[in-house]
Amino acid sequence: MGSSPSSAPDGGVGPSIFATTLHGTARAPRQLLSADERRRLALLASIQRYEAGAYLFHQDDPATAVYNIISGVAKSVTLLEDGRHAVLAFFFHHDLVGMFEGSRYAQSTQAVTPLTAYRLPADALEQLLRRDPNLQLHFLCKLSHELRVAQRQAIMLGKFNAVQRVSLFLDFLDRHPELHERENEQVTIPMDRADIADYVGLRIESVSRVLQKLHRDRVIHVDGRHRFRIIDRDAFNQAMGGAVAEMDRGFADPVSVP
Amino acid sequence: MGSSPSSAPDGGVGPSIFATTLHGTARAPRQLLSADERRRLALLASIQRYEAGAYLFHQDDPATAVYNIISGVAKSVTLLEDGRHAVLAFFFHHDLVGMFEGSRYAQSTQAVTPLTAYRLPADALEQLLRRDPNLQLHFLCKLSHELRVAQRQAIMLGKFNAVQRVSLFLDFLDRHPELHERENEQVTIPMDRADIADYVGLRIESVSRVLQKLHRDRVIHVDGRHRFRIIDRDAFNQAMGGAVAEMDRGFADPVSVP
DNA sequence: CGTCTACTTGAAGTGAGTCAATAATGGTGG
């Protein structure tokens, strides 16, 4: 299935990883890889295409590859014993999926929209990282970035109420430039309510109620199932509550990347 | 403050990291470092001692060092805007604290009990990791292990009820050999109720109620503030609910380490 | 032995969950 990686529809030259760097005071995530590093990674990569709903891999499968999202959205899902789902993360452009899980994947990962991704075979990647410690350090950075994101997720789930959780989630979407339509403020919601609910730790009815409340209060405008727009930014920040300061460090910042 | 690292009160030869490995099918965490790697790390390390309540570092401090716990218990804490605390993790023997946070620490870390730890200066460690990609890969393994732990924490906070959360927490303590007294089943609870509550996402009253309920139901025996014992293992697993299978992969396993 | 803090216990309140009925979407085929 893998076509040549030379035609990366990226504007760039190959796999791409964003995170906050080890050094430097910049708090906004930026590209970690040099053009040369991206080229070297591209040499091991193939480009894969998935349609919405397709699985990149399943929980407990042998961990044979790491994926670097080029376009589209993916989600990482765990099935609990009682049949409920937990969505652990959504992945967008620049994100790294299935990173070093031990010998088997710890969760399933599924395309939410049609998806393109670099597929980096785990063994070849491991060899490359062993030969190139500087590149490896960039992967280590990315992983520590992911760890902080997971910890913020844990704070959200442990401490925030329904309105804060949903607002925070909308803010998270709003920070992704690829979800903005044209020049206007419209933001696409690529996933359905069940995915949102499983991600923010609520039931879909509660997600719906919060969305309608924010709409009624004229904080946001909800346009159908897959689109919204922030109308009153101050009220919106208010809705996120004290959550803003804790959470905004570390999410992709669409503007301040040099 | 740092004394010579040659006198590691460890039985071992220097810093120690446990995690599940990249290769091999073993699901139980094991020592990642070879004797030689531990010696090399020991060359950069100093041993620090902290009394209960002392901070290893504060949130937003420049991230100058990574710590590897030798003995005692530490916690990682974030202060929310409204004055509440979130405890993100507890750290025990073998754990790595403050790993590559970017240029500044993302949380505060505080000793819960008297604590001994190797202090590894960040710049020296970074140089070593750049020179030794195999060692670096072990750190990368540990970090991906931490990520999975954080994700399990997120599942717990998002999906489980009070009884499951507290039981899971007790199970987590029970899995730490250093908390077991002598040969009996008594387990020490090193932290206070507020720390437990902030970790499992409940109020202290709810933690207390669950503890008393499990005690009344003769599932566990609670002996004062800092000791408990599991009486009925089946009922205890029952209390954890479907949670067992999701959570037990990845916690330190006191027995099956070869 | 007394005092302070940490923990427990009870009663009342509330935010999110549950269950069930309706309504909107958007994909499909006529």
Add this chain to the structure above:
DNA sequence: CCACCATTATTGACTCACTTCAAGTAGACG
């Protein structure tokens, strides 16, 4: 292109688990 249908989302009434507030009690430490 429109009508139909299955799916997904909204809405309402009610319930319940956890929180909140308010005493009380027991450990720990000087």
